[in-house]
Amino acid sequence: MSVLDDIIAGVREDLGARRAHAPLEQVKEQALAAAPARDAYQALGGHADPAQRDTTLRVISEVKRKSPSKGALADIPEPAVLAAEYQAGGASVISVLTEARRFGGSLDDLDAVRAAVQIPVLRKDFTVDEYQIYEARAHGADLVLLIVAALDDQTLASFLELTHDLGMNALVETHTEEEIARAIAAGAKIIGVNVRNLKTLDVDPATFGKLAPLLPADAVIVAESGVESTVQVADYAAAGADAILVGEALVKHADPRGTVAEFIAAGTAAKPQR
Numbered sequence: 001m002s003v004l005d006d007i008i009a010g011v012r013e014d015l016g017a018r019r020a021h022a023p024l025e026q027v028k029e030q031a032l033a034a035a036p037a038r039d040a041y042q043a044l045g046g047h048a049d050p051a052q053r054d055t056t057l058r059v060i061s062e063v064k065r066k067s068p069s070k071g072a073l074a075d076i077p078e079p080a081v082l083a084a085e086y087q088a089g090g091a092s093v094i095s096v097l098t099e100a101r102r103f104g105g106s107l108d109d110l111d112a113v114r115a116a117v118q119i120p121v122l123r124k125d126f127t128v129d130e131y132q133i134y135e136a137r138a139h140g141a142d143l144v145l146l147i148v149a150a151l152d153d154q155t156l157a158s159f160l161e162l163t164h165d166l167g168m169n170a171l172v173e174t175h176t177e178e179e180i181a182r183a184i185a186a187g188a189k190i191i192g193v194n195v196r197n198l199k200t201l202d203v204d205p206a207t208f209g210k211l212a213p214l215l216p217a218d219a220v221i222v223a224e225s226g227v228e229s230t231v232q233v234a235d236y237a238a239a240g241a242d243a244i245l246v247g248e249a250l251v252k253h254a255d256p257r258g259t260v261a262e263f264i265a266a267g268t269a270a271k272p273q274r
Ligand SMILES: O=P(O)(O)OC[C@@H](O)[C@@H](O)c1c[nH]c2ccccc12
Pocket: 062, 064, 124, 125, 173, 194, 224, 225, 226, 227, 245, 246, 247, 248, 249
């Protein structure tokens, strides 16, 4: 069993427990009653006319306590405080891991962050059931994560449609040329390239530069994982990233606010000018 399969098995088990507590119909009602979702595509600089885009590098800052590859990263007793720091540093979106077993996250973290910031919030989980998409909306998320490697074409397209019907956006995560083609065919507008190999969990930032040219001009392109310094941020920006998704480097830094601001400045300076 791959790491991804293993994580998803745990996610399904935890989901079963929540569903027994709150049936889908109830969560649907809560999702429809929630305050409208914020437009993350726009917040990340997306524009239907690519010529209208600016050249600011956006940062998606992640609340991440631990990971399968690195183990414990940071305690984060108050996710709301960290998220407010990210926002003050200029982050465009906050990503909140809600997977419990491997990443130490929860829907409580999502609630706390949602209440603390005005910018869009991404519910970062392994989405394998429509229940999780309604649940994300019910908890005020504006974006969900859809990992192409975990979904067949039909499921990916239907989850994307449901996400859009609920007024949200999806960050559609890819790792390979083939997954990028599938993301585009499904209608993804925010496409992430995760440079972490799902089988070995190794990070290879060079993957981004190889895959970025395959992405459409009207999509928002997100480089995910492996940002340790402004040098890497500049590399991703120069290679075509519109945004970067950063976890570890921010949660471990004593000054997350200043680090977000530094990453934005370094990335924006390196982005190709029009
Ligand atoms: O901590 P890093 O190396 O900055 O990585 C952040 C992010 O890319 C990573 O957390 C991530 C990318 N895709 C995921 C899917 C599930 C869980 C986590 C992830």
